[in-house]
Amino acid sequence: MKGLSPVRVGVDLVSVARISRLLDTSAGRLLTDHFTDRERAELERVANGKLETISGRIAAKEAVIKVLAPEGEIIRWVEVEILGSAGRVPRAHLSGRAARLASERHLDCIEISISHEGPWAAAIAAGATGLPGADTDRD
Template sequence: MSRHEIGVDLVDIDRIVALLGRFPDRFRARVLTDAEARYCGGKVERIAGRWAAKEAVSKVLGLGVRGVGWREIEVLPNWAGAPQVRLHRRAAARAAALGLEDVTVSISHERRMAVAVAVAHLGTGS
């Protein structure tokens, strides 16, 4: 029988607007990978969606954002445009230690909120 881990996060887009207004370059450099920054451009909804997705994935890892760096969780669109998660360094090591496979995420935004749900399958070897 397989098991799953689930993480959810909800972000107020106005909070991201405020952070970008106060620390635009620092915020992007700290939170987004170069590829994510190119994808998001100036679209605050995309940036907020990435923030929510990274928070949701960190919850799947059982760490919260204190256990891994923001840039260690990368969320980019796949060939069909759906968000795809790539884990790096400590995030990848934590997922492997937990036996997590196939971390996927869904992102949505409506008006001033962005939400992300992350799901990871626990392999049969764990």
């Protein structure tokens, strides 16, 4: 339909128990491999390292990567930074290959939503092109 912007959607579901096991066995590598310094600092402040929040942020990163559809390219976890302190909407900040792919796909913004309930954390990401006044905050 004329006038509608193309939309790309990604979704991911993460087992909180699986993230707990990975944290226990990774000797801290999970956090340093998946999260930037800013993300780790925020996670410590926001949730004091709460498993559900960590799991939700990992799901959000994977959902954003699905929006970018890297087609064989590897996007490092730290190239998709999810920030949003308590009471604020989480935002995706892209760098490296992630930012380049977003630019190539003319994605003006990527919005995310994270939820967790019991043993599961879920996230959805939607990227759109050609939105008037779109937030283009990419690091």
